Amino acid sequence: MHLVTFLHEGRATVGIADQALTQVSPLPRDVAPDMIALIANFDSLKGTLTASAGAPLPIASVELLAPIPRPARNVFCVGKNYHEHAKEFAGSGFDSSAKEVVPEAPVIFTKPSSTVIGSGKSIPNYLDPTDSTDYEGELTVVIGLGGRGIKKQDALAHVFGYTIINDVTARTLQHKHRQWFIGKGIDGFCPMGPAILTADEMPDPTKMRLTTSVNGERRQDASVTDLIFDIPTLIETLSAGITLEPGDLIATGTPAGVGLGFTPPRFLKKGDVVTIEVSGIGKLENPVG
Incomplete structure (x- = not known):
């Protein structure tokens, strides 16, 4: 699975990207408020992530951020x-x-x-x-x-x-x-x-x-x-x-x-x-x- 963070509707959003990184499906914020939260809870969420993702968006139409835009530590x-x-x-x-x-x-x-x-x-x-x-x-x-x-x-x-x-x-x-x-x-x-x-x-x-x-x-x-x-x-x-x-x-x-x-x-x-x-x-x- 390829996971990305991108700007969507004015907010940083975690999404699942396809292997070629041409499109991304946003995850609901109550499922993945940010990438660190998703990582911490991934074992319990991974079976339902794909089903909970929204409609795919062209990656060219969004602004990619760093996957973890602000790491908790150095x-x-x-x-x-x-x-x-x-x-x-x-x-x-x-x-x-x-x-x-x-x-x-x-x-x-x-x-x-x-x-x-x-x-x-x-x-x-x-x-x-x-x-x-x-x-x-x-x-x-x-x-x-x-x-x-x-x-x-x-x-x-x-x-x-x-x-x-x-x-x-x-x-x-x-x-x-x-x-x-x-x-x-x-x-x-x-x-x-x-x-x-x-x-x-x-x-x-x-x-x-x-x-x-x-x-x-x-x-x-x-x-x-x-x-x-x-x-x-x-x-x-x-x-x-x-x-x-x-x-x-x-x-x-x-x-x-x-x-x-x-x-x-x-x-x-x-x-x-x-x-x-x-x-x-x-x-x-x-x-x-």
């Missing part, structure tokens, strides 16, 4: 989680976080919920005073069943579904402040969407592939099997001391091919269009403003 993110990107970042001159190339344990940081925007919205490059805005396409886990102390062997049972995030980064600020929060926490620097693909339609996330293009030029192309720390490991690591909650988001890291990896770096400019696609989920596309 987005959990994982740095340097693909081997080739870890090497790329280490050799770029922008990595001030650690001396090792490949991390010994997951590198976790967060992006504030105010960074989240939907597919089609402009990435506000003008808010980066250093003009070093970069893209990072990432498969993102959406937590369903919450919990603390989740073991790897049980982790996928806690996954509600998957979406796409662009972990947009002001590289100079990321380097200057050592920790990454300021460089990655700028308003609008977390495009998300276009939909959440429920986990029952993707029981093995390692079969997914991620690609990123800028102005139609392929920059990133990697299989989820290339992750240094896989999804169960990330869930176990985070939940060891942090209780995960329904609707929490874990951006799993980006593969090689980001702008800083080129010589000279190829940072985003006004008018560029970034398109990230993950097999089964759809395309997250945002212009740069």
